[in-house]
Amino acid sequence: MFDDLCQMALRQTLELVSLTDEKLRGLTRRKLSREETYREVLGKVLGGKGRRGPSGIFIATEGPECTCCNGRVFHLREHELIESSDEISIDPGSSYALGLLSVEGSGDAVAVNWMDICNSVDDFQVLFHPQVTDAMEEPILNFVSSRISGETTGVLVAFNYPGRVTEYDADVLKSAATVMGSLLTVSQEMQETEQAFHYTVSALARACEAAEEDTGKHIVRVNRYAGALAANMGFNTSFVEDMAFFAQMHDVGKIRVPVEILLKEGPLDDRELQIMRQHPAYGEEIIGKAPRLMIAREIAIAHHENWDGSGYPKRLKGERIPIPGRIVKVADVYDALRSRRSYKVPLSHQEALQVFREGDERINPAAHFDPAVLATFFKIEKMFESIYESSILKLGLNRRMENRKPPGRERRKG
Incomplete structure (x- = not known):
């Protein structure tokens, strides 16, 4: 015994x-x-x-x-x-x-x-x-x-x-x-470290978008679009969570692009366009080689590559383009079409869908997007519309609340 x-x-x-x-x-x-x-x-x-x-x-x-x-x-x-x-x-x-x-x-x-x-x-x-x-x-x-x-x-x-x-x-x-x-x-202790990591990543993403109007909401929406696409394409939970967080890093390289180029009204000239097209490479360099940031790095470098190899900065083609970049490309283009910028007016959801179906002077859906990602987008396009509209509604409510606040005392200069 x-x-x-x-x-x-x-x-x-x-x-x-x-x-x-x-x-x-x-x-x-x-x-x-x-x-x-x-x-x-x-x-x-x-x-x-x-x-x-x-x-x-x-x-x-x-x-x-x-x-x-x-x-x-x-x-x-x-x-x-x-x-x-x-x-x-x-x-x-x-x-x-x-x-x-x-x-x-x-x-x-x-x-x-x-x-x-x-x-x-x-x-x-x-x-x-x-x-x-x-x-x-x-x-x-x-x-x-x-x-x-x-x-x-x-x-x-x-x-x-x-x-x-x-x-x-x-x-x-x-x-x-x-x-x-x-x-x-x-x-x-790991949770505290992870929280600090998430805060740092989010702060960097916000800093890189600060010069452009309403881009704080833009990065939040792109996160949500990317997570929805990844989830509906059948990826595992870990990948979906990473996509829903690291998508906001897609334009981190813009921190090295001059503000006058970012905010220029109208089309960019050849020199300005060449500088702007360096932001994916800048983003990859800023993010670095840490394994924990691999998906963020792939998003930054690949979200302007095209399925037919006509994109930038590396002119990657088809499945040579990292899948995180292919997913975020669709998310980023949709939000760009819906959003007001210094050089364009916003489109409605239906107008954006029309561009994804038939293209326009800049976008060729069949040539630019991964067919699987594009098919998933059309399957869940109502989710995209809901994400965008709810973001705009929340922004409008916040602005109305700010306008209702009583004016504070003017600070004395001295």
Whole structure:
């Protein structure tokens, strides 16, 4: 029996190590939610057939200055962690299972069986919060309690292991609590880094568009168009999310184009046109070679390439053009047709559709657009119209609200 428990504890610990490795490799792109981490760690390691696991678990996070713990009771059923109580708030001093963790020298997990400290099972029940015993739906016979350390501190109390709980059960639960705390801490730090990354990218995109009227809304719309196209072309979620964010970087190279060229009314002369056509290459150079920005780089360099090879700056043809650039080309052209610029009036949605079908003096749909992207555009063109119209409506509402604000006092010059 002793050897069996050792082997089981070792197997469960190795599964924790494997799970930790798996989750750490996946943390680079997303934040693991607290609930997801609970389910992954406890459901896979403690629950299900062939594992020595508890029947119920109380998981709680500590409040300010550790004055109380707020959490819920869960049941483990075939690898699934099933919530079985509303939120319970417990003063650690009023609960035996939690109070033991506050005793000096009990920083590790604590394992307790009813017969070790009480005369009867009924006497054992009064040591626990009534809402916890109600949620367990059966008498509590034993428990293991452990701290969750890290960015999100808390407690983990597992109830009703088969037979007696042992130090090996305590070691496994302690390992699970450590994995939880580590994953949540790393996840939180990754989220903060990702937020800073997104803010920096968005700020750069806005700065590059600042000289042109209403281009702040333009980059938001292009993001949404590109995400809609990618999603409806069947790409995976990760690619769709990247397209819906990095499309705004398509004109980042314009930061190196003189303002007088960007805002010139009427057509550009040959010299000005040559300078303007350098902005994709400038964008690629500005974005650099970081792997995380690969899609942004492909969008910047390729969104003015044409399907027939007549575009710029590299005159790429067909599928040699990176797909992110082909998608953003359609999104960018639609929004340009719909938008007012210093050199053109805006078109209606129907007028823009006509250009995508038959072309105009600048656009040849069959020659310029990837046929698959173009077909998807026509399939979801109502979405494009809705994205544009909702953006314009929101802009109009914001301007009306600004006009209604009472005038502020004029600042004194001095």
